[in-house]
Amino acid sequence: MKLGDVIPNFSCDSDRGRIGSFHDWIGEGGWAILFSHPADFTPVCTTELARAAQLAPEFEKRGVKLIALSIDSSTSHREWIEDISAYAGDIEKEKFPFPIIADDSRHISESLGMIDPEEVNAQGIALSARAVLVIGPDRKLKLQILYPATTGRNFDEILRVVDSLLLTAKHKVATPVDWRAGDACMVQPTVTADEATVLFPAMEKRELPSGKEYLRMTPMPK
Numbered sequence: 001m002k003l004g005d006v007i008p009n010f011s012c013d014s015d016r017g018r019i020g021s022f023h024d025w026i027g028e029g030g031w032a033i034l035f036s037h038p039a040d041f042t043p044v045c046t047t048e049l050a051r052a053a054q055l056a057p058e059f060e061k062r063g064v065k066l067i068a069l070s071i072d073s074s075t076s077h078r079e080w081i082e083d084i085s086a087y088a089g090d091i092e093k094e095k096f097p098f099p100i101i102a103d104d105s106r107h108i109s110e111s112l113g114m115i116d117p118e119e120v121n122a123q124g125i126a127l128s129a130r131a132v133l134v135i136g137p138d139r140k141l142k143l144q145i146l147y148p149a150t151t152g153r154n155f156d157e158i159l160r161v162v163d164s165l166l167l168t169a170k171h172k173v174a175t176p177v178d179w180r181a182g183d184a185c186m187v188q189p190t191v192t193a194d195e196a197t198v199l200f201p202a203m204e205k206r207e208l209p210s211g212k213e214y215l216r217m218t219p220m221p222k
């Protein structure tokens, strides 16, 4: 998958039953995050899903639906959710906040390029990597992060990039290094000087040795 590609539609099983159409599941005008896991009942995955479940209200506030994927069955997922909920501490298993896709055939992981050939199970079969796909309302891939099985993700970082994606989808700004919601932003380089003074009246240019005026800061647009 490349940024800007439309995510192929698919149907699948999940711990909550059948999802007939992934696109319909996302819903009209919504954002979604699909994140994959190497296998059920593995330690790093359990910690990641617990953290995602704790942060689920924050994603919901932003209108972003979460869905996980692991290459085990829906029955296995339902049992695993008990462990994840217990590990998270403050999540009831009946109220686990998002579905987990049962990709035991690996069709979805393979079609979305989520297989990690370096990581194999006891049977020598390659597992899925830790992929994060952020999908926009147009069903296009807006951001992709790919981690190997041995490195757990940081879901606070995923929330941070969601804040940047939602902001930059609406305003002609970009978010600088280590940006967090509320911090100043940069005016996008494609915005002309005339347009920038109209769109961003509080803009400040940083002087640079090159004399080029490309570092244009503005308060975060509302």
Ligand code: BEZ
Pocket: 038, 039, 042, 043, 044, 045, 046, 119, 127, 149, 150
């Ligand atoms: C884990 O989730 O802990 C894990 C899964 C596969 C390979 C390595 C670690």
